[in-house]
Amino acid sequence: MTAYQILGALQQSEPDIAPPTVYRALTALTEQGRAHRLESLKAFVPCRCAHEQSLPVLTICDDCGTVEEHDGGDLVSKLTALIADSAFVPDRHIVELHGQCRACSA
Numbered sequence: 001m002t003a004y005q006i007l008g009a010l011q012q013s014e015p016d017i018a019p020p021t022v023y024r025a026l027t028a029l030t031e032q033g034r035a036h037r038l039e040s041l042k043a044f045v046p047c048r049c050a051h052e053q054s055l056p057v058l059t060i061c062d063d064c065g066t067v068e069e070h071d072g073g074d075l076v077s078k079l080t081a082l083i084a085d086s087a088f089v090p091d092r093h094i095v096e097l098h099g100q101c102r103a104c105s106a
């Protein structure tokens with residue numbers, strides 16, 4: 001859901017709730033690892049994995065919108081090796097794959 005979709009849903013029961021409240025909550029949940037921001041869609045999904053230091057790989061169905069989370073922990077060392085020759089210091093990794101889910105591709 002986008003922040004404004006979440007705001008709209010919350011305003012059904014709390015009409016006075018304002019966008020900054022939703023953004024603060026989403027920022028806190030994201031920083032705590034309890035939600036992920038889908039950068040390519042500017043939307044948010046709850047975290048469904050128990051990964052502490054891992055890398056979430058998010059698959060996004062462009063037909064039905066289903067988002068699945070996969071543990072991409074093995075990718076971190078490969079990504080680190082890939083950029084080893086540069087002086088680049090990554091702060092965060094974003095891996096989002098777009099396509100069709102099992103149901104939609106059947």
Ligand SMILES: [Zn+2]
Pocket residue numbers: 061062063064065066100101102103104105
């Ligand atoms: Zn689908």
